[in-house]
Amino acid sequence: MIEKKLYSTGLWGLYAGLILAIHLKIVEAVTGEKVYTLLLNVDYLPIANTVQFVEPVEVLFHLLVSVFLSILLFYIMFRIKITSMSKVLSFTVVVNILIAIAYFPMTTLSEKTPEITDYIALAHWIFAHIVYGIALGLMLHRSLKK
Numbered sequence: 001m002i003e004k005k006l007y008s009t010g011l012w013g014l015y016a017g018l019i020l021a022i023h024l025k026i027v028e029a030v031t032g033e034k035v036y037t038l039l040l041n042v043d044y045l046p047i048a049n050t051v052q053f054v055e056p057v058e059v060l061f062h063l064l065v066s067v068f069l070s071i072l073l074f075y076i077m078f079r080i081k082i083t084s085m086s087k088v089l090s091f092t093v094v095v096n097i098l099i100a101i102a103y104f105p106m107t108t109l110s111e112k113t114p115e116i117t118d119y120i121a122l123a124h125w126i127f128a129h130i131v132y133g134i135a136l137g138l139m140l141h142r143s144l145k146k
Contacts, residue, residue: 005078005143006071012139013070017063020132027128033121034114035128038103043110069099074140083144089137096133100126 021039028036040058053061073092077083082091104122107113114121 005074008143009071009074009140010067012074012136012143013067014063016070016132016136016139017066019135020066020128021059021062023128023131024124027124031120031124033118033124034112035121035124038107038113038121038125041106041110041113043112044106070136070140073136074143077140077144083141085141088141088144089134092137092140093130093133096129096136097126100129 021036024036024039028034039062040055042053042058042061073095077088077091082088104125105116107116107118107121114125
């Protein structure tokens with residue numbers, strides 16, 4: 001039973017990750033803010049920063065992180081019995097806002113990403129993660145309520 005839920009939870013992470021990537025790609029294309037570039041950036045990883053990855057591989061890295069996060073959040077909510085829609089959404093949105101805020105300072109480690117003082121990019125970044133948290137929460141709620 002739990003294996004089926006973990007499989008669907010991984011798919012929810014994949015779908016939500018695609019929503020986040022597409023959202024940020026559109027924002028970057030329209031505004032010029034390097035938020036999609038930030039999403040795919042791996043300059044801060046010691047070995048990965050020596051390799052120039054193609055965009056589909058960078059997206060794959062992002063999606064793997066999203067799948068992992070989805071499974072982790074599902075497991076936490078399952079264990080502490082968070083199942084109501086409002087609590088699931090609150091949990092996933094708050095966690096993703098915290099992740100967005102924690103990750104944004106990584107912009108200082110790359111010349112390709114927005115400046116740490118680029119508050120417009122930060123606002124787009126946080127808003128996109130709120131959208132991601134809502135999308136993921138809605139999907140995870142389906143697995144948690146069964």
